[in-house]
Amino acid sequence: MRKPRKAGGGSQRHGEQPSPDAGPGTPSQVSPYHLFGDADEVTRFRASLLSWYDQAKRDLPWRRRAAGELDLDRRAYSVWVSEIMLQQTQVATVIGYYTRWMQKWPTLQDLAGASLEEVNQLWAGLGYYSRGRRLQEGARKVVEELGGHVPRTANMLQKLLPGVGRYTAGAIASIAFGQVTGVVDGNVTRVLCRVRAIGADPRSPSVTQHLWSLAQQLVDPARPGDFNQAAMELGATVCTPRGPLCPKCPVRGFCQAQKRVEKVQAAVSRRLLGSPEQEKTLEVEECGLLASLWEFPSVPAEGTESVQRRALVKALQTWVRGPLPLRSLRCLGEVVHVFSHIRQTYVVYSLALEEQPQGLLPSGARWVSRAEFQAAAVSTAMKKVLQLFEGQPSGHRKASSKSPQDPATSGPGPGPGRQCRQLTLGAFFKPTSAP
Template identity: 35%
Template sequence: MLVPCAVRRNPKRQCRQPEPLLDPPALPSTTGPLPASVRNSIAARRPAKAPKPMPLTAPTPPTLAHATTFHQFSAATTTHSVQAALLEWYALNQRRLPWRIPYDPVLAPSDTKPQSLDPQRAYEVWVSEIMLQQTQVKTVIGYYHRWMDAFPTIQALADAPLEQVYEIWAGLGYYSRARRLHEGAQHVCRALQGQLPSQPDVLLREVPGVGRYTAGAIASIAYGQPAELVDGNVIRVLTRWLAFSGDTTRASGVQWTWQAAQQLLDRSVPGHWNQALMELGATLCTPTQPRCAQCPVKPWCKAYQQMHRPTQFAQEAQSSLEAPEIEECHLCLPLDPSLDKSIITQYPRKQPKKPPREEDCDVYIIEKPPTHHAQDPTYLLVKRPSEGLLANLWEPLTIEALNASECLAGQANSSSSTSSRAFSSIVISRLSAFTGDNPCFSDATEFAARHPGAVLVGSVVHVFSHIRKTYRVHHIRLDNDHASTQLIDEPPHSCNGEDDKHDPQLLAHARQSLDSSLARSFIWVSATELSTMAIATASKKAFKLLNDWKAQRSSKSPKHLARKRPRSTTATKPKPNATLDHFFATK
């Protein structure tokens, strides 16, 4: 039977939606603004805008309410499974390092523990952990061997002078670590019979320079004590495993990480467990490119679940609040969906680092040329103060520039070039004793006219953890005919006249800085000795800049001389000029 057209339906055909009402045409501008009632009527007739589609990922804490217990593995069996999986992976993938005893899961737990207190093992762990702070493993290996060759025992380190300690450490950076090791070894040998304590709380209390992390490392790795530890790798691993998005730099976040490390600690093999955690963070669970496919703990990792199974993640987070007397978590911060990276790499959460503050200074590399007694040129080095940045290290004569806040009122915007000229004025006037000249020079340019070695070579930048420092490098080459081997003991010459053009506070600061530097120890070292001395990386950059500048000048000298080569004095007979007939001659 035929179906009437009015009744026939096409299941694939969709109902036509009513078209939205159009806004009335705008009134001429001569009528003035529309009354409020008309504007409201028009707005009511406009169709509502469609809401933006929501992302397909689950809500992230704290928009998704969850309990504090959500940041734990659900059962003891899960914790045991995580421990077994990580230790099995560590046994097969651990790196062979000179300070590490390999982990063998075939042995009984009692066989993997130290059978007795081994002070030598504790010393080796201590040195390695201090070296590994803020330094890559591949860099530390060579320095560790050098250190143990020079200071094989804690007593040998305590007996060594600090200068030798710095020489062995030279190039590793953060020299305060070497100084703390040296001071700690002296205290252990003097007050603790040369043996590092086995308990973490005693280590933390009795040994100078040992913090909570180092105490946990020595106690667990060397002595087998059930002590947890937390470093950057461990923080990253734990926050991803347990989806903790709290700020790990705040006190509450720090407390959470240490509690989580304590709860997950495998007390049967604490040293190997701690090393396995750090190994996972260093090799697989890296900050920006984690290799989750190879991770042995992937089945239990909550951050991985949040990214790949968001619905299940959200359900578990909500169900964590259903148990009675459960406290809601208020530490977690929301993950940022605008960041162009995965959810996993947003753990751990940290507050943005403050940019390093800008500082600048003037470095004066003072050189005496070679003599018939010495083949190499020699350079003046001054020892830095015993406290503060780069304490007790040797460096060229360096004068810190004044900060704007330290300048006089009205002079707060003094430029770096002005302070540099002021410092040069004082330095040059003091160095006049080397050359036999007494007049004061207001600028290095005037000194350079009489002693061409005084020049501004250039600038180098070195970034510390909290300071971005610009070093303006000056080179002053002394004349051997007048140079002395010692600095004068009298105060800097009083510079009148030209110095008055500079800010008096800048000049006073320069004189004070120079006197303070020269009041400390200073030495003359050859270029060969300089290569083996413990000087900071920034000073090495300054010397490299000077060497490059010298090489550039010397490379230009032969070409310059070739262009200026005088003609030979041998008389040559000039060729006669060609005559006009020569051009018409038959060839």
């Protein structure tokens, strides 16, 4: 769990320096680091990943069976069974079930002739029993309607077989039939989001489509099945949800999140903490999770409450370049948000100012109005932070006569025709590793 310090106020892009004339409401475009634009880079990425996979891949029964099976339909069946079992289930659990299943029903014809009771009995304990039922339904359809031949393309697999979605169809088509088609599962999503520093919600249609496009661009035309398995293997064993083993990653040199770690660490630490000796190690998620999104200024929450408070005060004073009414500094509570790869906790602070500081803002930061905040590219987590702030008693804020429509002076205000709440100033967190 990562704990940050957060408060309402100025916004800045996470790890990015916007141009002076680019307001926070400016629609964001896909950044170059979200893409693989260089064909040579793609070739080198494939080679690095496949070379690692050849040396480090786990010895799994479905891989051995598929690799040694010459009959295409039997090969496809062996992959199909493994992919269905691996849905929502850990590899260690699946191994035993897969072995028993293939011993009992080694071919599609064998499974098609089994009873549903037999299928459920062998599936007992694996969970999600509809998977076994649909697997048998698919086997019967292949035998009775498709002449015993499994469809050869991802499109037809998804169209004709019950319980086979886009990912499963791509896995079968690439591994069993050598179709050059990419796949995107949870592991691949995590790898691609980190490698290309994609922080938006991968469940959104636009991001999902972008990830599938990346997967299709990257898949090796000579070894599509091995490449897809390598990408999944990397996510499962190295690029893990928590504590990724970045030093062991074969594609670390291509990882934009890692590059941002290396580039941003010193600059962020000096800007927010004020001294190089207080620099902390930034992690992959820090520099990739919220890439290209606006966020509040931040400081890591480390040590005791008093230590955290002193660090916060120091960062705030550095940020505004002057004294602050620290008696109004208040902790408002915590906001927990689960991103696509990580759970983060924001400790939210507010500080009411009588007037906006007149000094220059740090590079890449600016004051915003409520309307600009709502229109800007900000994460759901930032909106939760603002909601927590706005839910506090009015005594936690000072009133100002400045116009709520003035983007240079107003904070997230109540709207036209009403008195503007002065923008609070706090230290937005940078996630740090839990002790």
